[in-house]
Amino acid sequence: MSKSQTAPSLKTARGLGSAKEGTDHWWMQRLSAVAMMLLAPLMIFLVITLIGEPYDAVVAKLSSPLWGGVALLFVCASFYHAHLGLQVVIEDYIGGHAARLTLIILIRGALIILGLIAVLSVLRLMLT
Amino acid sequence: MTDQDTPVQRPLSPHLQVYRLPLLPLMSITHRVTGVGLAFGTLVLAWWLAALATGPGAYDLFIRFMNPLGGLALLGWMIAIAYHFCNGIRHLIWDTGHALDLGSAERAGYLVLVGWLVLSAVMVGSALLFWLS
Numbered sequence: 001m002s003k004s005q006t007a008p009s010l011k012t013a014r015g016l017g018s019a020k021e022g023t024d025h026w027w028m029q030r031l032s033a034v035a036m037m038l039l040a041p042l043m044i045f046l047v048i049t050l051i052g053e054p055y056d057a058v059v060a061k062l063s064s065p066l067w068g069g070v071a072l073l074f075v076c077a078s079f080y081h082a083h084l085g086l087q088v089v090i091e092d093y094i095g096g097h098a099a100r101l102t103l104i105i106l107i108r109g110a111l112i113i114l115g116l117i118a119v120l121s122v123l124r125l126m127l128t
Numbered sequence: 129m130t131d132q133d134t135p136v137q138r139p140l141s142p143h144l145q146v147y148r149l150p151l152l153p154l155m156s157i158t159h160r161v162t163g164v165g166l167a168f169g170t171l172v173l174a175w176w177l178a179a180l181a182t183g184p185g186a187y188d189l190f191i192r193f194m195n196p197l198g199g200l201a202l203l204g205w206m207i208a209i210a211y212h213f214c215n216g217i218r219h220l221i222w223d224t225g226h227a228l229d230l231g232s233a234e235r236a237g238y239l240v241l242v243g244w245l246v247l248s249a250v251m252v253g254s255a256l257l258f259w260l261s
Contacts, residue, residue, distance in 0.1 A: 030223060033216055040213055044206060044251060051202075051258040055184045062180060075173070082167035089164060114174040121174075121181035 025084060032081040035073070043074040059125055068126040072119060079115040083108055152230075155237050159215045162208040169205050172198075199259070203252050210247040214240040 046067055050058050061067050086107050094100040149157070172194075179190040194201070218236050221227055227236050 030220065033220060037213070037217070040209060044209065047202075048251065048255050048258055051255055052261075055180075055187045058187075059180055062177075071177070075177070078166075078173075079170055082163075082170055085163045086167050089160060111170065114170055118170075118174040118177045121177035124181040125177075 025087070029081065029084040029088075032077045032084070035077045036081065039070065039074045039077055042070045046070060062122060062125045065126070068122055071122050075115060075118040075122065079111050079118070083111045086111075151237055152233055155215060155240065159212060159219070162212045165208050166205070166212060169208075172201070172205075203255060206251040206255065207244075207248045210251060211240075211244045214243040214247065 046061070050061060053061075062071055087104050090100055090103050090107070094103060175190060179186040218227075218233075218240050221236070222233075227233060
């Protein structure tokens with residue numbers, strides 16, 4: 001078999017095709033993972049240092065640009081990463097078309113709402 | 129030729145009562161399980177931040193709800209993150225096309241397990257220190 005029969009040429013590989021999406025899901029899951037290689041250790045450090053602290057101290061810490069920023073970025077990256085990951089798990093284990101689509105939409109909705117709550121909460125702490 | 133009338137006596141394969149997953153598939157499914165578990169952790173994270181933004185009363189309610197079992201959940205969250213973190217790095221290396229053969233994958237797997245134990249010990253240890261101080 002010649003190479004042209006096994007490997008598609010660049011000409012045919014270009015463009016998004018009829019599916020209208022390419023490797024975006026896979027790529028964004030990796031990008032959010034790389035972001036969390038930095039953010040997760042910072043977030044865990046933040047959480048550990050806040051254990052047992054009174055309300056005012058926790059608010060003061062999260063109001064700072066550094067730690068509020070860490071919490072904001074961690075929430076964005078982790079909730080997005082969780083959405084992408086759960087979608088793959090659902091697609092792997094849920095066979096029925098309707099059940100699969102319903103679950104994916106529900107989880108996307110839940111994570112958007114939760115993420116919005118978390119982001120707005122941190123912003124409120126930082127801006128007041 | 130087998131006799132059509134005698135039932136097959138072979139054990140089903142894999143024999144579920146004695147079958148143990150090899151290291152690599154076991155680590156793979158653990159990555160999924162910890163990932164799904166951590167996704168549920170977003171509920172607690174969102175509640176924690178929302179309670180902080182709402183006020184001392186809401187935060188007090190959150191803390192009372194989390195004591196003492198929430199402390200265990202927090203330790204579980206750290207242990208799960210440590211695993212997902214270490215094994216996730218192995219996945220990112222695989223994604224670059226490296227260490228894909230069975231030997232390298234297994235060696236990296238043992239490295240992940242060591243890293244997981246070390247990270248878990250450091251996090252749980254310092255969390256307990258902050259708790260008791």
